[in-house]
Amino acid sequence: MKVVLIGYRATGKSTVGRILAARLKIGFFDTDSMVEENAGMPIKEIVAAHGWDFFREKEKETVKSLAQKKDCVIATGGGIILFKENMDLLKQAGVIIWLNAPQQDIIDRLKKDAQKDATRPQFTSGNIVQETMNIMKERLPLYEKYADYIVDTLKKNTKQVAEEIYQYLRKSENLAKMTTNED
Numbered sequence: 001m002k003v004v005l006i007g008y009r010a011t012g013k014s015t016v017g018r019i020l021a022a023r024l025k026i027g028f029f030d031t032d033s034m035v036e037e038n039a040g041m042p043i044k045e046i047v048a049a050h051g052w053d054f055f056r057e058k059e060k061e062t063v064k065s066l067a068q069k070k071d072c073v074i075a076t077g078g079g080i081i082l083f084k085e086n087m088d089l090l091k092q093a094g095v096i097i098w099l100n101a102p103q104q105d106i107i108d109r110l111k112k113d114a115q116k117d118a119t120r121p122q123f124t125s126g127n128i129v130q131e132t133m134n135i136m137k138e139r140l141p142l143y144e145k146y147a148d149y150i151v152d153t154l155k156k157n158t159k160q161v162a163e164e165i166y167q168y169l170r171k172s173e174n175l176a177k178m179t180t181n182e183d
Contacts, residue, residue: 001071001093001094001095001174001177001178002066002069002071002072002073002074002090002093002094002095003020003024003072003073003074003094003095003097003165003169003174004073004074004076004090004093004094004095004096004097005017005020005073005074005075005076005097005099006076006080006081006096006097006098006099006143006146006147007078007098007099007100007101007143008078008101008106008132008135008136008139008143009077009078009106009110010101010105010106010109010110011078011099011100011101011106011153012099012101012153012158012161013030013075013076013099014030014032014033014075015158016075016099016158016161016162016165017030017073017074017075018073019158019159019162020073020162020165020166021072021073023162023163023166024071024073024166024169024175024178026070026071026072026073026178027069027070027071027072027073028072028073028074028075029066029069029072029073029074029075030074030075031059031062031063031066031074031075031076031077031080032075032076032077034062034065034066035055035058035059035062035077038058038062039058043055046058056079056082056083059077059079059080059086060083060085060086063076063080063086063089063090064089066090066093067089067090067092067093071178074090074094076090078139079139081139081142081143081145081146082139082142087146091146094174095148095149095169095172095174096146096147096148096149097147097148097149097150097151097165097168098143098144098146098147098149098150098151099151099153099161100143100150100151100152100153101153101154102153102154103132103133103136105153105154106132106136107128107129107132110128110132111128149165149168149172151164151165151168
């Protein structure tokens, strides 16, 4: 079984995923990192050179490859939910956890990224605050639709979020579906 973390960009999926995978003693995969590794360049450069559609196609290929893996934690890109095919594969493979962070926290993190020229490209050339608000409005219903469990990250650090997910997996008996876990 897989534990799949979904949520908007900058919600902590990769960091929480690594912590959770270590706690569960299973593998960890990050779809964005896998796309970057396969393309030999950061997402920002992939999008600049080939566009978002190309990136999304590579993301779909990555999801297909991850569906074949054994028990693992998967941190997904924020737009993974835009394609039903991705979510159907991930839903069949395991449990979907939505990291729901406050909009202001996300905007603050994205602004910090922009200052240090991080790898998260903007979707538009417009204002990052307005862009985030618009895209989140579009995506929030999809995150909610696909989530088996929602973690509100407000005032929680990444270890607390990972522990909440672990406890959910234990109480929901999803841990019993994993072959390599320990309680």
